[in-house]
Amino acid sequence: MADKVRIRMTVNGLEQRGEVEPRMLLVHYLRETLGLTGTHIGCDTSQCGACVVHVDGQAVKSCTLFAVQADGSSVTTIEGLVKDGQYHPVQEGFWEKHGLQCGFCTPGMIMAAADLLNKNSNPTDAEIRHALEGNLCRCTGYQNIVLAVQYAAAKMRGEPVTGAAD
Template sequence: MSQDSRVRVRIRVNGDVHEHEVEPRLLLVQYLRDVLGLTGTHVGCDTSHCGACTVLLDGEAVKSCTVLAVQADGGEVTTIEGLAQHGRLHPLQEAFWEHHGLQCGYCTPGMIMSALDLLNRHPDPDEETIRRGLEGNLCRCTGYQNIVRAVQAAAARMRAAEAAAAAGGGDD
């Protein structure tokens, strides 16, 4: 029995469908970075602790270093590159920038993807909810204070945008 027989996968990434023959052992993070060239998703600890590799898989934050590409077959992935729309940064990206939610920036893509999942579930989270929601993402620079502030600011902005859109006043 051959151990290197490749498997065909079809994965929608940031809206575009990709099809490749991959080795079964290929991790989703390697698929994104090495096959698709989407290097915004980082490899940190590579042991499912640090969360730098977090992406959304079918709308849920997962650690892409601990998912095989073949497990994501047929699925939909969103990476940090998929957040900006029409040349405008996502409110979370803007808020991390404005509130200094990053220093070295290594954890930031994963932190933002986790925060996005959190805000999808809790549009108006208190500080405790944010801190618990980001437990799977480690930052060794900021001490988390400004990350929490950035997520709070983004939440307020996203709620306002939603309210404006509901009132028919959306500007996009």
């Protein structure tokens, strides 16, 4: 059995320290060690995007990183998007525009969309679809997900937004 490695990282604004097996994936550290089960494990092959989190402000598939690779980093999970009891505009958009059905892909979709909007405050439909192409959804057909991201983008720009999906 391999020796454990000490790691330290900030997760959702809280410093976390611990010892992990060198080959423990970040997704398993978040879910099993820290109890942050909002980050989902879908395919274990980096194809589905259900495990997307932000590491140092960049969207990454947490099944592609070892926890030791995130040592010293700042990690944000879906749970960390809520600020002062308020949902992030992307989370709100998914609710208002019915951007989810079963919900399994939703945390990864939201994290990827939030990353897009951090980089591009006014994306086109094509840019939204391109940013989300690493995230698979088997339920929605994607149109309401695009509408949810458009809703969030408008809200983040301070523009009026409409309520529930038409």
